[in-house]
Amino acid sequence: xxxxxxxxxxxxxxxxxxxxxxxxxxxxxxxxxxxxxxxxxxxxxxxxxxxxxxxxxxxxxxxxxxxxxxxxxxxxxxxxxxxxxxxxxxxxxxxxxxxxxxxxxxxxxxxxxxxxxxxxxxxxxxxxxxxxxxxxxxxxxxxxxxxxxxxxxxxxxxxxxxxxxxxxxxxxxxxxxxxxxxxxxxxxxxxxxxxxxxxxxxxxxxxxxxxxxxxxxxxxxxxxxxxxxxxxxxxxxxxxxxxxxxxxxxxxxxxxxxxxxxxxxxxxxxxxxxxxxxxxxxxxxxxxxxxxxxxxxxxxxxxxxx
Amino acid sequence: xxxxxxxxxxxxxxxxxxxxxxxxxxxxxxxxxxxxxxxxxxxxxxxxxxxxxxxxxxxxxxxxxxxxxxxxxxxxxxxxxxxxxxxxxxxxxxxxxxxxxxxxxxxxxxxxxxxxxxxxxxxxxxxxxxxxxxxxxxxxxxxxxxxxxxxxxxxxxxxxxxxxxxxxxxxxxxxxxxxxxxxxxxxxxxxxxxxxxxxxxxxxxxxxxxxxxxxxxxxxxxxxxxxxxxxxxxxxxxxxxxxxxxxxxxxxxxxxxxxxxxxxxxxxxxxxxxxxxxxxxxxxxxxxxxxxxxxxxxxxxxxxxxxxxxxxxxxxxxxxxxxxxxxxxxxxxxxxxxxxxxxxxxxxxxxxxxxxxxxxxxxx
Numbered sequence: 001x002x003x004x005x006x007x008x009x010x011x012x013x014x015x016x017x018x019x020x021x022x023x024x025x026x027x028x029x030x031x032x033x034x035x036x037x038x039x040x041x042x043x044x045x046x047x048x049x050x051x052x053x054x055x056x057x058x059x060x061x062x063x064x065x066x067x068x069x070x071x072x073x074x075x076x077x078x079x080x081x082x083x084x085x086x087x088x089x090x091x092x093x094x095x096x097x098x099x100x101x102x103x104x105x106x107x108x109x110x111x112x113x114x115x116x117x118x119x120x121x122x123x124x125x126x127x128x129x130x131x132x133x134x135x136x137x138x139x140x141x142x143x144x145x146x147x148x149x150x151x152x153x154x155x156x157x158x159x160x161x162x163x164x165x166x167x168x169x170x171x172x173x174x175x176x177x178x179x180x181x182x183x184x185x186x187x188x189x190x191x192x193x194x195x196x197x198x199x200x201x202x203x204x205x206x207x208x209x210x211x212x213x214x215x216x217x218x219x220x221x222x223x224x225x226x227x228x229x230x231x232x233x234x235x236x237x238x239x240x241x242x243x244x245x246x247x248x249x250x251x252x253x254x255x256x257x258x259x260x261x262x263x264x265x266x267x268x269x270x271x272x273x274x275x276x277x278x279x280x281x282x283x284x285x286x287x288x289x290x291x292x293x294x295x296x297x298x299x300x301x302x303x304x305x306x
Numbered sequence: 307x308x309x310x311x312x313x314x315x316x317x318x319x320x321x322x323x324x325x326x327x328x329x330x331x332x333x334x335x336x337x338x339x340x341x342x343x344x345x346x347x348x349x350x351x352x353x354x355x356x357x358x359x360x361x362x363x364x365x366x367x368x369x370x371x372x373x374x375x376x377x378x379x380x381x382x383x384x385x386x387x388x389x390x391x392x393x394x395x396x397x398x399x400x401x402x403x404x405x406x407x408x409x410x411x412x413x414x415x416x417x418x419x420x421x422x423x424x425x426x427x428x429x430x431x432x433x434x435x436x437x438x439x440x441x442x443x444x445x446x447x448x449x450x451x452x453x454x455x456x457x458x459x460x461x462x463x464x465x466x467x468x469x470x471x472x473x474x475x476x477x478x479x480x481x482x483x484x485x486x487x488x489x490x491x492x493x494x495x496x497x498x499x500x501x502x503x504x505x506x507x508x509x510x511x512x513x514x515x516x517x518x519x520x521x522x523x524x525x526x527x528x529x530x531x532x533x534x535x536x537x538x539x540x541x542x543x544x545x546x547x548x549x550x551x552x553x554x555x556x557x558x559x560x561x562x563x564x565x566x567x568x569x570x571x572x573x574x575x576x577x578x579x580x581x582x583x584x585x586x587x588x589x590x591x592x593x594x595x596x597x598x599x600x601x602x603x604x605x606x607x608x609x610x611x612x613x614x615x616x617x618x619x620x621x622x623x624x625x626x627x628x629x630x631x632x633x634x635x636x637x638x639x640x641x642x643x644x645x646x647x648x649x650x651x652x653x654x655x656x657x658x659x660x661x662x663x664x665x666x667x668x669x670x
Binding site: 036076080083084085086087089090091093094095097098099100101102104105108219220223224226227230264266267269270273274276277280281284285286287290303 | 309311313392394444448449450451453454455457458459461462465466468469472473588591592595628630631632633634635636637638640641644645647648651652654
């Protein structure tokens with residue numbers, strides 16, 4: 001394997017959790033709900049996936065545990081913000097704080113154990129293509145899922161009736177409600193989809209990226225995923241682009257150290273966070289385009305009138 | 307079964323007082339269930355978590371020590387959130403304040419003067435405010451979401467502190483440990499009373515919270531904050547500038563977080579090290595909400611959350627429960643506070659069948 005191939009492989013591994021968490025949050029935000037709890041759902045997914053894998057011996061059951069855990073955990077957010085119309089910003093923060101605490105307790109017995117790494121699945125024929133084959137067709141199932149979900153979400157949002165309803169709710173929940181669309185029910189489903197994706201992203205962290213449990217192992221990726229949704233202007237394919245860009249930035253520190261570049265490691269570790277700020281500025285400084293792209297009812301509470 | 311909300315004509319005064327207490331009760335119940343689930347006797351666990359720390363002088367001092375930063379940061383955040391500006395990066399401003407305030411005792415360690423401590427506190431406030439100025443500038447002039455930028459800056463501050471204490475500021479005589487030199491005696495916040503460790507930081511926190519309460523209640527600025535927070539449009543008609551409010555609220559909360567940071571380093575730790583906070587900046591968000599975004603409420607809430615830190619340490623020792631319990635408690639508490647706050651604006655009704663709804667509201 002060549003140098004470039006090795007580097008690109010690590011970029012893909014670093015990008016996959018970002019892509020997954022952002023695409024889930026993108027759907028949630030398209031229905032007008034801002035869930036700031038991505039970090040919490042992600043770290044819950046990581047803890048559940050790792051502990052389930054240790055208990056059952058099967059990383060695939062681990063993945064399922066991560067997805068289910070993320071989705072169930074997001075229901076807590078859904079209940080508060082959708083049924084009890086609590087403040088979405090505060091509730092999202094609460095979800096993150098709680099997720100970091102609960103995942104710490106779940107994962108504690110497994111800290112320091114080395115886990116079973118999820119094995120790659122080779123796609124016949126395609127995997128033989130030089131260069132591209134080993135990169136894209138000799139990957140683990142979570143990578144394939146991440147691409148499929150992005151494609152699926154794009155198709156769903158822009159090519160189906162249900163997707164149109166989702167976008168309608170996000171742009172004006174009162175009108176959507178008047179048209180007889182189930183605003184709250186759709187939002188619950190979208191929140192759970194976001195939770196499931198964040199849980200899957202977490203599973204990738206503890207089964208593929210670093211196959212072990214470390215407390216707070218999501219290390220801000222959930223927040224970066226939130227920024228990526230803004231970066232992508234709420235368009236699915238751009239999530240993929242942004243995710244890979246950030247994946248590249250976040251692994252650049254490893255390679256810079258390998259090349260012996262004399263920058264302190266802390267500065268390189270800070271790069272993805274600094275890049276997030278820069279990207280947010282570039283994307284949002286134009287007030288008009290931001291206004292056009294943002295789902296108009298994002299973050300606003302909705303109580304159906306009777 | 308369905309839950310339906312009905313908006314009250316006026317916010318309920320009863321529930322706006324009751325809601326934090328209701329949330330506390332629910333948290334304690336949920337905590338008891340959690341202890342039972344992990345196989346501990348819930349009654350004795352809750353007793354050593356919430357009651358025992360109140361019974362001896364040593365742990366009362368610990369509570370005061372931990373309440374000081376929570377109240378300082380929480381009071382600032384409550385103003386910030388009232389004005390609808392979401393500074394969630396207080397943890398970063400706390401670190402920035404600690405670093406800026408430490409310039410005096412670390413870089414100019416040969417300078418001995420009674421001016422050292424006041425200068426440190428001022429530098430700490432400036433450091434925190436400057437660090438909060440970044441998201442303020444970006445929100446006011448670049449239209450950038452302050453939640454994400456202030457949070458990203460937390461990670462950057464943590465890494466910068468880590469570099470500082472392992473690199474240029476590492477003490478020459480610490481045997482390669484990542485710490486700065488110990489602060490000289492005149493750079494240490496004095497103790498409050500002779501019975502224990504609690505320092506002047508607690509007094510600073512109470513003074514700051516009371517001052518902010520007076521500002522909110524009796525000054526035009528307080529009114530401006532409330533109006534702009536509830537409706538930016540209404541504020542504009544009254545001639546208030548939402549841009550100036552972004553600056554004001556973020557700089558204020560940043561300065562207080564910075565003051566908390568330097569007080570912690572000067573009064574409790576006595577030097578800089580890679581980790582100087584058990585997440586005070588994030589816990590203070592809970593404090594602000596539990597205190598119903600009122601600076602006086604924040605004092606009570608800060609004391610309670612300080613109790614969860616001390617109680618968490620206690621059960622860790624007596625029942626060998628993991629210290630993660632504290633975080634779970636704090637997260638649960640915020641959830642319950644937010645749910646109970648719904649009762650202030652809405653009546654909650656349980657609907658058991660679809661029939662009730664159609665007979666009340668007609669065809670859907």
